[in-house]
Each structure stands twice: as structure tokens, then as C-alpha cells.
Amino acid sequence: MYNDIVIDHFTNPRNTGELADADGSGKVGSPTCGDIMMVTIKVADNRIQDVKFKTFGCGAAIASGSMLTEMVKGKTITEALQITDAMVAEALGGLPEPKLHCSNLAASALHEAIKDYQAKQNG
Numbered sequence: 001m002y003n004d005i006v007i008d009h010f011t012n013p014r015n016t017g018e019l020a021d022a023d024g025s026g027k028v029g030s031p032t033c034g035d036i037m038m039v040t041i042k043v044a045d046n047r048i049q050d051v052k053f054k055t056f057g058c059g060a061a062i063a064s065g066s067m068l069t070e071m072v073k074g075k076t077i078t079e080a081l082q083i084t085d086a087m088v089a090e091a092l093g094g095l096p097e098p099k100l101h102c103s104n105l106a107a108s109a110l111h112e113a114i115k116d117y118q119a120k121q122n123g
Helices: 003-009 058-073 075-082 085-091 098-121
Strands: 024-030 035-044 047-056
Touching: 024 058, 035 058, 035 085, 035 098, 047 058, 047 098, 058 075, 058 085, 058 098, 075 098, 085 098
Parallel strands: none
Antiparallel strands: 024 035, 035 047
């Protein structure tokens, strides 16, 4: 059902946890469907210097959060906003159709974290 990339990111997730001094935080999901993801970011010189994720969800959600954090580190805010759900799933080598909604959590949580960062910058 899952390929080696997904299994690797599920069994050895990267950048898990929460940044205590985060510049932005985004949380998406629904407890009724069982998947929730939070992404926190640290920004310097308009680039994402650090990123962490926490998720309550299936293996695909964990793998998606892990892959997203690898994809976004070092990117500018503009570049990070261009990351889509499909890009996360593609970077994982694909997800089974019933699990595609899990990749939606990662990109959406990142976008919410960036919105939070931008709102803080604008006062």
C-alpha cells in the first residue's frame, strides 16, 4: 500500500515537535475525521530557517508532515506558499487515493503558519 519513501518518513519522521519560539504557527484538521496537524516556523531574512510539525493522524499524515518540513527548510516565504498538497504527495512518491487528504493537512498547516507569521509582522 505504501512505498519506501512514505514508510521511511513514517518510521523516521524528520523535524517533529514544536518550536517554542516560533514566528508562526498553523493548525488544521478535524478531530471528527481523526487527522490534525500543526506546523511551526522560524523565519529570518524572509526565509524559513526552521520548521517542526506535530500531527494526530495516520502514517500518511506523519509522512506528509515530515516530507513537508524537508521541502520547506531554507525556502523564502513566497516559495513556501507555492508548495501544494499535490507537491507533498508527489515528493512522497504518491499516496493511496484514500490517504491523499493526509497530504492536504501538511501544506494547509504550513500556509496557516505563514499567515500567522505575516499577521504578526503587520501588527
